[in-house]
Amino acid sequence: MKLFKHKHDASQDSLLHGVALITDYAPMSRVSEEYKTLRTNILYAKADDPIHTLLITSAGPSEGKSTVSGNIAATFAKQGLRTILLDTDMRRPTVHATFGIQNNFGLVDLLTGEEDNEKLQRACRQTEIENLTILPCGPIPPNPSELLASKRMTRLLKGLTNAFDLVILDAPPVISVTDAQVLGSRADATVLVVPYGIAQKSMVMEAKSLLDQVNANIIGVVMNRVPASERQNRYGYYYDAYYNNDGKKHSK
Ligand SMILES: Nc1ncnc2c1ncn2[C@@H]1O[C@H](COP(=O)(O)OP(=O)(O)OP(=O)(O)O)[C@@H](O)[C@H]1O
Numbered sequence: 001m002k003l004f005k006h007k008h009d010a011s012q013d014s015l016l017h018g019v020a021l022i023t024d025y026a027p028m029s030r031v032s033e034e035y036k037t038l039r040t041n042i043l044y045a046k047a048d049d050p051i052h053t054l055l056i057t058s059a060g061p062s063e064g065k066s067t068v069s070g071n072i073a074a075t076f077a078k079q080g081l082r083t084i085l086l087d088t089d090m091r092r093p094t095v096h097a098t099f100g101i102q103n104n105f106g107l108v109d110l111l112t113g114e115e116d117n118e119k120l121q122r123a124c125r126q127t128e129i130e131n132l133t134i135l136p137c138g139p140i141p142p143n144p145s146e147l148l149a150s151k152r153m154t155r156l157l158k159g160l161t162n163a164f165d166l167v168i169l170d171a172p173p174v175i176s177v178t179d180a181q182v183l184g185s186r187a188d189a190t191v192l193v194v195p196y197g198i199a200q201k202s203m204v205m206e207a208k209s210l211l212d213q214v215n216a217n218i219i220g221v222v223m224n225r226v227p228a229s230e231r232q233n234r235y236g237y238y239y240d241a242y243y244n245n246d247g248k249k250h251s252k
């Protein structure tokens with residue numbers, strides 16, 4: 001029996017191939033411009049108290065968390081901020097696939113076994129994007145919630161915030177497992193991804209309430225998958241060619 005009725009099933013596509021980094025391959029596109037606006041909004045969300053750890057999550061699966069976290073990480077890095085993107089989705093990891101590396105060593109290895117600097121150096125991988133490092137998930141563990149809630153995770157995050165200007169956490173969905181709540185209680189700020197026409201209001205409200213319970217600092221919502229017809233009035237002048245937010249270029 002299904003507890004929730006999803007209009008939108010979990011996508012296998014990003015699990016296999018990663019997500020589209022439009023901000024990297026089409027930096028002048030309308031979508032990339034919107035990511036720059038998002039970056040500015042995040043930077044000014046807590047003007048007196050800069051954000052060092054940013055959690056990206058959503059109510060349910062396949063709503064665009066990895067796409068938003070990868071692209072916002074690339075956008076911050078391109079601005080010159082030393083940025084690290086952590087794959088904290090230990091159930092459906094994709095960061096390695098997005099950046100074309102193996103997922104055989106990563107965050108999970110740093111949270112288990114010996115704790116040493118050599119492992120940290122090995123797990124954190126510089127990408128082709130200047131200033132952008134990634135920490136892939138590593139082999140899927142049997143106990144993600146426990147690992148993410150561990151003191152070692154707290155220590156690791158602290159160490160990474162000293163080494164980088166910004167730590168971005170690509171998280172699992174809020175509803176159904178506690179991982180995102182655990183991370184939300186530790187991150188300086190949380191952004192909820194809400195896909196237009198797909199997200200159900202009750203689910204988004206439930207996700208917000210679960211994050212509120214752990215005092216997560218929700219600084220805003222990213223609404224993605226907004227159809228071109230809904231945006232045309234605002235962004236009409238960009239429309240000699242447009243990107244449909246799926247990374248593919250479409251002509252008019
Ligand atoms: N704005 C968008 N427009 C169209 N397709 C999108 C958009 N954002 C993401 N997608 C597609 O939706 C699928 C799921 O995206 P993504 O992997 O970013 O979601 P997710 O929330 O991280 O999923 P999961 O719950 O598995 O971690 C992918 O195939 C991706 O290419």
Ligand SMILES: [Mg+2]
Binds near residue numbers: 065066092094170171
């Ligand atoms: Mg994901």
